[in-house]
Amino acid sequence: MIKIFIKSIKNGFRFKMIGLIIYTVQLLLALTLGIQIYQVMDASIGNSAGLSNLLEQFNYTTFNDFLNVHGASISPIFGQLRYLLLVYAVFSIFLNAGSLGCIILNENSWSSFWSNAARYFFAFSKIALFFLIIFFFISALIWIPILSSFEAAMEYFYTEKPYVWILILAFPLYFLLLSFIFLWSVHSRISIIREDLNVIFGLKNGLFKTKKYFWKSLLVLFMFALVMFFGTFIYLWANKTVGMVSGWTILIFILLQQAIIYLRILWRFMIYKSIDNISEGNHEN
């Protein structure tokens, strides 16, 4: 398992140029909103001494006075984010089709990326729709009964303690189910690419492979999740101890943030490769 994990990391880095395409798309989309945030802040409180309060640490008064007075200028940006996410959801099917195709077929060029993206887009769209429905179904199945039964739970249990524990335990169960549908989705897409199956057979084959390799795949997912948590922890720790408090630290943190985003893309490639390696028993690629 460790072998697969290490090999997948190495393989993930091989596709750095493809990662760059996805990173650039995401950065451009994020910039459209980020620049607006900059402009609104600059135009509204750009000349205020209140801003210096926000440099060292978060300042509740400055932040809320800004929201109270200029909230109307900020809220449309978050409205745009909603639509942007929706559009990106469709676009990400295209990007994922390209990247997954290259990873599975071991084709590491921009032209292969675009051709794979175009080739698998419609099949992957159907798969995305199918899993989106399952995702909403599972979310509703877990959370609606728990969240709507608070009052009833207080009447049924002696204290709120069991309810809190049900709530806490619901998270691992939820993530377990999400992991299952994620693995199923990846296996299905890999089957379509590798075995040239149609969507129905791809899903069937994906389900079979997911069931067969579920615990192994879950373990690898868990290892990658640990890497991600570790990275996030380091970032938050650095933010807390050093912080974005001067020109230099702001620059360093911007670079760090962008490095994390780029690594997250490669991290996804690594996960795809590890799932493929487990099901194909191919540990050397």
Next chain:
Amino acid sequence: MRLALNILFLTVGILFQIESFAQCDPYFKNPHSIRNANYEINLQLDHEKKKILATEQLIWINTSPDTLNEMRFYMYLNSFKNMESTFMKSANNIFGQDITKRTSDTWGWIDITKLIDSNGSSLEYRYIQPSDDNTEDQSILSVALKEELLPNDTLILNMNFEAKMPKTIARMGYAKDDFFMFVHWFPQACPYVTKADGTWAWNSHQAHRRTEFFADFGNYDVKITTDKKFILGASGCLVSQIENSDNTITSHYHGEDLIDFAWTAYPSYEVMEDQWKHVYIRLLIPGEHCTHGQRLIQAVKNSLEYFEKHVGEYPYTYLTMVDPPMKGLRSGFMEYPTFITGGSFYAWPSNIRSIESLMIHEFSHQYFMGMVASNEKEEAWLDEGFVTFYEDCIMEEYYGKDQSLFNICGYAANNSSFTRNEYTSLDNLSLDIINQPGWKSKGDTKPIVYAKTATMLQTLKRLAGEEAFDKMMKNYFNRWKFKHPKSQDFYAVANEYLTDLLESKYGMDLNSFLDQSLNTTRYCDFKVGQLRHIPIKSKHGWFGNQDKIKYQEGKKTGHFLSKVRIEQLGTFEIPVEIEFYLDNGNVIKEIWNGKGRSKDFVFEGPSKVKSVHIDPEQKIFIDVDLNNNSYFSNPIDLSIKKYSAKAIYWFQNALQTVGFLF
């Protein structure tokens, strides 16, 4: 031998009993109040039927110059009799409860079954509706006296009453597993007091959703008989407990100079005890909340210390705190004399200190409501506003100036800023005035009565300075403790101690400040409207005579005209300090009287004004936007870059998450 053993056991028993109940002393050497409403109540709780059967003796003194032929009682429990009461009609929702879904056994009521005067004559009574014409409301009872009650005469009434508790609603009632909170549970005398015009009258408002207390001071002697399984807590001090032969126990509580009496019973309370100087603190807390019991006790000990230092001494030797179980949470977050209720949740995080903050809020009511017993129904700002202000002060003193309320991964808030934001985030800053009866308010009273008042007091404290402010509050407390002050009484004390100071420091009119804050919907919002620099040139134009006339170009003198416009976007008139920083490092300080919409300041010299700071120490905390109080001509935009970068990073993360899902 047997007799000797009996004597020994009896002696040990008495000593044990004395030891058990020696933590507090309910008796004051001298009365603190006029004690004109004194109660002796004996009651039995039938926990199966959620009912109490009780006898009550009221000894009431007519302190007015009027002769009375009626007596009035609060019967607020009847507000939960059905949906016809004024309380229920004025409630859109009560803690989010859908009242229509209640079952028939979840309603509550109170009923007098026997009422006689000291001569043994049975008295007639009827429900009246002094506040409205809702004849279905039974929250005020009028008793016709057989004999006229002369000024300074004492009325003794004996009654039997029965009360059924509702399922928890509006801070009272029962919940599953025999949890009980008894509030407004007995016929309580309405006060007969002076009105604003100086005449005397009954102050007997019906129960309303947005109003709480107003009652006379007196002594309470209450004997509560319950099943042995219950753990009790109550106003006053537990003086004895006697076990009865029928598996019940009678607990005897006594409290002096109180305006109300509340109690709770629940078999699963854990009891945590502590002592602060002369005060015995008893916390009743369900087992699942015990991990934060010490946090709650420490919060109250901090409050006791703060109030002693800044306001006055807590005279009682006892205080009962209740953290209700989750199923009875609707009975929490409330104040009663020497008995306060909070609210918490299992595994509450230590970096969110709302549970301490709420407990401090309720404790602060011991001073403003419990002792300085203003009329909460008519002038709620005198207790809720003051209490919110002191809650903020105490939290910031003991839990940190910048993060007293919460600190979640560096995103922190202190209490006074949080309170201020409750007011400043209102969509309509001119929604309501502070100083009006609760039933007249147009919306939620919290942002105005609680938050705006607290922010106004914070402003007053910052303007006057802590020492002067404390001196004023100490005098207000000492003058009005165990009495019923009105707004004018606070104005009078504030004027006595702060008028000259504020006038000499800022040319400020205290009465105008109080009047604008409390009786108008005006708001304050200073702004640096404009900062312009104009280079001053030497004389230019046509000079000379006849054919020697010449045009002379103006030359740069190196001097500038800096024009600064200070604006008031609201209509609140208050003097304000302004600092002008010149680029040679000099600072010019000015005071604008705050009258009018704007004021221009012009400076001429070799240095430009590089920045302007209105109210640089943020004394005028009631200003609704502090960000526009300063202006830098050459700002450093590092903060904007920082937050824009953060925003981009989080947008990218959101896109990543979406990408991962599809």
